[in-house]
Amino acid sequence: MDRSAPLPPLDPLAAAQTRAAAPLPSDAAGLQAATQELCAWAEAAAHAAEDETALRAARDAWLGRKGGVLARLKQNWLAAAPPPRKRDAGQAYNTVAQAAESALAAAANELAGRSAARRLADERVDISLPARRAPFGPAHPVLAILRRMTDIFLRLGYSVAEGPEIETAYYNFEALNIPAHHPARASQDTLYMDAGPGAPELLLRTHTSPVQIRAMRQAAPPLRVIAPGKVYRNDAPDATHSPMFHQLEGLAVDEHITLRDLKGALDHFAQEMFGAGGAGERNVRTRFRPSYFPFTEPSAEMDVGCLFCRGAGCRACKQSGWIEVLGCGMVHPALFRAVGYDPERWTGFAFGMGVERIAMLAYGVDDIQRFYSGDLRFLSQFPD
Ligand SMILES: [Zn+2]
16 A cells, blocks of 8 residues: 555545444543544534535434444444443443534534525615616507507597408409409409318408408498508518508498598598698698599599608609508499498498508608518607
């Protein structure tokens, strides 16, 4: 054996177990030395326990009824001692037992104190830190504009109608006077659903107009409804196109409704939406140009005087001074026939517009994709 090598660190438990397994030391001096060593080892074992688990193991090793250090001492020292040495052996045993129990109890106390201190440190609240403020999110600019548009028509006595975004070809086209051969079907870049063989043809609605048909089927005239909602087109995203966008559609049906009512309602909308907001003040110019839609006759598009150059001509209005805002017209009698309204008695007008387009005009945004970017720096700068 290489005597210059350092001794391995003493394992107090292994040493105590070895000592306890040996017979009672043969003389008083040997007994006293063994007693002192055992007390020191008990102390060391208790002190070495770093956590509850280690302390429990140390307790078991020392105090365990079977094979514990004290149990062995009882057997090897007390029980085996000849009568004249019983007294000394008993005293030695008691000394070691007391030392072990008090060392283990002290270690348990210290561990409990340490974990309480750690918990206190963990749960400490630094009241000098600034409060964590949860950001209060505004409505998405498209939704905020949609609400403003909706409010304007609610004040005019319209109510909100809703319909499914997955539609049948009947509601999206046929009932709106767009038969299968009609070129408008192709021009709308429809997204069809594959519903399986034999299933009715389903598609993502290309406009909110099917809601007009559904609303008229559900209620007898007179009727004033708006239908806001998502629509879908097979368009590649660019600055002015998105495969999903929002429309707001409107329909008014009554006796004696004329083109004048249409112009009055939509001009009022333009003043409220784009005007400076003075009571009764008309500071937004509007004009109606003839147009074509299968479901209205006559049809028109409404322009407003350019909001950016006030009519002088700029890039936004392509130097024309006017910006197109919506399509409209008098409801085609074919629609009334499709829903069972008498076209000889009832007349009405309908209009539809892109909500994103209105939002772009109202906020001066030049790229529709910004609305869908999820960029909070952009989205959070609009008034709610
Ligand atoms: Zn302009």
